[in-house]
Amino acid sequence: MAPALVLGAYALLVATVGAHVLRRSQWPERAPRLGILAWQALSSSVLASVVLAGLSLALPVWSHDVQLARLLDTCVALLRDQYAAPGGAMAASAGIGIAALVAGRLAYCLGRTAWVVTSGRSAQRSRLALLARRDPERDVLILEHDACAAYCVPGRGGRVVITTATLEALDDAQLAAVLHHERAHLRGRHHLVIQLSSALRAAFPFVPAFAWGEAEVERLTEMMADDAAVQHADGLTLATALVRLAGGAAPAGALGAGGQTALARVRRLATPARPLGKIRRLATLACVAAVALVPIALTVGPALSAMSADYCPITFPV
């Protein structure tokens, strides 16, 4: 039972303290890609821990544990001993149940999110075909509308869309910067990363870490696209475009959650932070990999320690 308990405790620790620490860190803004990876590692670590905890409770009653014991060159009794839990079969059933529930729920939400966004995008594309005109020079679709908007439709045949109001609100340089930003989203397939974090939050809404992860990943992908745009355009130009378009859109009232992200982006564009140094980058990557791999280590650890034992508990039949 020890592995299951340790894994459960680890999941709790990472989902609470770990997520809190990551959320408060400043370094992701300096290395957005790495930041996103960190959030993904954190989330997968939490989920893997829960699933593996459940499965480890089932090991003592697993019918193939004899083969596993032979493989590890240890005795079955010792192996079972490492993973045994009070309640035996009941604990095993509960374990398998939890593992199946978590994995199933995740799979369902991933599928559902994919379906919703795919059909939404498909509907968008057919309406755009009907209503928008294409500007071949700028390679963008233009909608005649008096509210500012600029967005891209990711997925198959990605398209960038703007309104005529946007054309009027921005000058050539600002528009070019915005288009670079949107195209960076399409090239980098950022929608996949966002879909993943969104599905996680939908699957387990009671885990704050996943909601934080979703918000952070969204923020960081915008910053990644800003970084890509800044390679072709001036940072201040992009920042100005950001402010102009934020003002031009219909006021959202309660929906407006984008203010904080917009402020952070403008600050970041105006005074770019030094990118993360190579050593620090590698160290962070190592930590991220460690966090992702700990659940596996915690699960197989007891089995491996059973390998190194050179005795076998003997039980006499009563």
Place this chain on the structure above:
Amino acid sequence: MDRLWAWDRPALVREVLEDLQRDRKIAYTTVMTVMENLHRKGILSRERHGRAYRYTPERTREEHTAAMMEEVLATSADRSATLMHFVQNIDRSELAALGALLDEIRDPKKTKQGR
């Protein structure tokens, strides 16, 4: 649809076909199928005209676009990435803060003097 919106009157498939054929080669059946599909989707309405139908757009281009933009802008806060907006809708107070920040960045001396 461009033709139908521009003419602003009920039109036969033949009339649309003839106009399209001025730009490119296209078959009667193609135009007919597309217009029938648009009718099925509720974008065009039709009335009998002898043996053929006359089609009219249900909504003007502006109404269509407005309806679509309403939905698009509503998804601005949606995080599932159906669309990816350049900037999300933000409320007035945050907009003011954003404008102030940009002013400060552009002209730090000016802003400090103003205080």
